Amino acid sequence: MTQPSAGRSNARRQPENAPRPALSVVEWLKAHPNTIRTAAVIAFFVFWEFAARGMNTLFISYPTAIFRAAWTITESGELPQAFLTSMEPFVLGLAISIIGGVIIGVLIAQFWFIEYTLDPFINALYAVPRIALLPLIMLWAGLDVTGKVAIIVSVAIFPVIINTYSGIKDVRGNLIEIGRAYCATEWQIFTKIVLPAAVPYIMAGIRLAVGLAIIGMIVAEFFTSVSGLGGLIVLYANSFATAKLFVMIIVVGLLGAVLSELVIYIERRFSRWRVSERERY
């Protein structure tokens, strides 16, 4: 996602209305990478369209068919319904991961007793591939929203815990000493110095959590009550509705891209000081 912006700044460097010698087509293309990118994508779709038309639709679909399928399942309400069904456990699970992760991270970073107590459990849970825990989580939390939320939290909470912890542990001693020298209370040192200093780390943890929560959501829908976006993927795959299957893959991909861009945007706003500090030194 950093590429297009690089392209834009290159384009800005090219003076407008500057007389161009004939040989500079190559130069111009070099300065406008988005032209080549767009052309490549269009070429890919055209090739896909015509190459796949002659093949068995059980195994492959082509762009126009996928577009038609997208229209069909949107109009019938299938896709919007599945999307809403998925969002409930997703939003709940992500919220619990973020809030719970920050609270646990803060507690283990601030209180050595809690750290040493929870350490073995967090490490053990983090070490076990979460997919192996799925049957157990389903057994305990059921197949409904609760079960799905539990699965999402089990994958998404760890980066938040770990990043919050290391963010707080990383706060430089001289920042804390400023608080002490100016007679700040322990609570003031935490809220006015330690927590703000850890925000960039916490935001990075949340970005990782969003990506993992989407994976958790799809996996949960594969294995528990088959519903939502993941449910549709299973349904279309089982009924060889390949065009619709492609629609679902694109929808999930878009969801991930939009959400992670959103978090990156928020992250930048919160840690502008840190980015520019890094550039400076």
Place this chain on the structure above:
Amino acid sequence: MSTSVSRVSNLKSGSAISICKTLVQVRDVTKRFRVRSEVGADEKMTALESVSFNIAEGELVSLLGASGCGKTTLLRIVAGLISPDEGNVIVDGAAVRAPRRDLCMVFQSFGLLPWRTVMDNVALPLELDGMARSERETIAQTHIELVGLSRFERHYPHELSGGMQQRVGIARALTRKPLVLLMDEPFAALDAQTRETLQEDFIRIWKDLGTTVIFVTHSIDEALVLSDRIMIFSARPGRLVKVIDPALTKEERVDRDVRSLPEFARHRHEIRQMLRG
């Protein structure tokens, strides 16, 4: 900066007060640190050995010495950040046991909070005191102007040069109107020219405010340019070896090119001999 000084005329008073009252008493202060020696055993290193001196109200005193002479340790003891093993420090009649609101510190590494604007950094001490926003911003504004940073209130530290950042650090320390301003090599991290400008501006601010200042430095020139008295420390163990009193008078130092005076060269030569010997 001289133009903005006149705007805070209500702060002017120090120059009128006659200097006599003892404000800071450092009494037999000894501090040892546990250090790990090369063979791995714990050893005690004496950072300061029975250091005693008094500072009068309104004085600007420099603690001068090579690195490792314990001058910063002494400043941190006066600030209440660490406690001495023996002896004590009395400021305004009360022993210092912990950081106090009337003792404010300027740090060598500026110590600004990078996510806060100049305004919010300067207002931090008052914010910690629980002062209402409008009230503390009015006071902070006065001090931002005092150090010559008007129009930079909404800038972040990373958008400022090192010299400007330390001006913010000075403004922040002054917002509480401290009895004693503690400065820990505040200009050491700056380039030579910026350092001279800040020294000149700081002495002008100090002349108008009349605050008592303890200034730690390893630069002979800086000590001579700024201080009423210079405490010279030797290293390992840190001892107060000599007090230069007075170095150069206030009149000689303020608003003049003090470096061109013959007394400056003479003192400088003397101190240099002393630090070598």
